[in-house]
Amino acid sequence: MSLSEDSRYLKGGPVAQRIIAAVREDAAIAKAEGFPPKLISITVGDTAAVDVYVRNQRAKAQLAGIDFEERRFPAAITAGELEAAIHGLNADPRVTGIIIQRPVPVHIPIRTLQAAVHPLKDVEGMHPASIGNIVYNQLDLAPCTAAASVELLKETGLDLKGLEVVIVGHSEIVGKPIAFLLMSEGATVTVCHHMTRSVAAHARRADALFVAVGKPRLIKADMVKPGAAVIDIGINSEIGPDGSSRIVGDVDTESVREVASWITPVPGGVGPITVAILLRNTMVALSRQRALYEATYGTADRLAAE
């Protein structure tokens, strides 16, 4: 059996397709009702690190029937100018969602930008108010990569209640939100990070192991409990033996697949679902905006105004 056909491989493609098909239906209805969804991507400075992500966003948005527009800003822009641009997008009724691609240049405080996005347009779920909702178990608009990782775990059919989960990496955009999402689902969650004394000792206890640190092959077979599900969120660019560059995750897939019951490939695992969730979040944002709009003006008034 070839590696890619191995049933242990938890692939993201089918899950992403399912989500995108549902988004496509939603988007068509919204459009027919006069609310076409539109997603704006903001990149600042050197975009090499996000090019793949943005390219996939554009392609999948088109597939789903969501308008997609890229705004590229030069690295020399000030935080104030960017905030002003974001406020303009907040005020534009044609714009449904805004995603600020990371990283941004060091002189731009990313948190200030995220807080500038109106919570109703925050399709990444990174505004403090959005993150707060996760703590309150309101999970329908969560940070995309975190939500995608949890979707993949659910594909295993494992019962999340009481599941021993270990997350390696505590970033605000991935590790921390995964911890909150899984706590809401009833899992017992341990979060490891760069000050953890023995990542291996924790990892070996996990029924489900999430890894998001950006270190190729950090997780080896002897750090994984036999039968565990391993969700690899790392995206690292590596020069292969033949000199060509390729993407690898944070897990030593070849050895870990011998002990794990499920393992997510990179590429082809979490990545495609991340894009699908971003589009789904755009539809969630749109429905919240519509609810507010209709509560304020009423449907009839809107139609009359057109």
Ligand SMILES: Nc1nc(=O)c2c([nH]1)NC[C@@H]1CN(c3ccc(C(=O)N[C@@H](CCC(=O)O)C(=O)O)cc3)C=[N+]21
């Ligand atoms: N604000 C922000 N949020 C992010 O979530 C974020 C970000 N900034 N900056 C960059 C990283 C990276 N990232 C990826 C998501 C999907 C793929 C993806 O679709 N990957 C395909 C690759 C397919 C191909 O190579 O074409 C796969 O894994 O199969 C890649 C990378 C999100 N990130």
